[in-house]
Amino acid sequence: MKQILCIALAIIFYSCEQNQKNVTKDIEKEIIVESEVPEYFLLRPEVEKAYGYSHAVKIGNSIKISGAVSMNNEGNPTAIGDLEQQMKNCYADLEKVLNHYGCTFDDVVVENIFTTDMPAFLQVSGYRNEIYKNQFPTGSWLGVKELAIPEFMIEIELEVHKSK
Known part of the structure; x- marks a missing residue:
């Protein structure tokens, strides 16, 4: 039972980590850097x-x-x-x-x-x-x-x- 619980938590953790990486990539794509010329x-x-x-x-x-x-x-x-x-x-x-x-x-x-x-x-x-x-x-x-x-x-x- 402990092994199943550990495996389930590992899958959930991995899934959350992947979602965070995807969100970060999406945000990075949306950022547009404007040139600030004086x-x-x-x-x-x-x-x-x-x-x-x-x-x-x-x-x-x-x-x-x-x-x-x-x-x-x-x-x-x-x-x-x-x-x-x-x-x-x-x-x-x-x-x-x-x-x-x-x-x-x-x-x-x-x-x-x-x-x-x-x-x-x-x-x-x-x-x-x-x-x-x-x-x-x-x-x-x-x-x-x-x-x-x-x-x-x-x-x-x-x-x-x-x-x-």
Whole structure:
């Protein structure tokens, strides 16, 4: 009786193992690997080439956006001494990049803000409520000694997840 029970269990185990292998093979056949070629975007091509960076790169559903600062199309600082206006100018540029990829601020999952004047930023940070109407992304606010050009008081970088 024990031998029959052992044989029966061995057959059941073998049968289950074969079914698992077949299921695994079927799943492997269904997986399609898409090539994820980076798509680069330059907001101000001449400025970005001169400084050696791309304003954004999209790979798959992820988009990384370089820190936006308050500058004109020639790369000169704008709203000098006015942190609130510089912040608004940053968000205006970031919106242009998001629009290029068919995204909005609702698609932002990470926002990092760098500022040379944290107390002033904290006073005007409520403006972000006009940008993020549904939810806020994760991120960090960092007080820094300086940014790329002395007149820049704030820089905002984003990470985006674009749903298909």
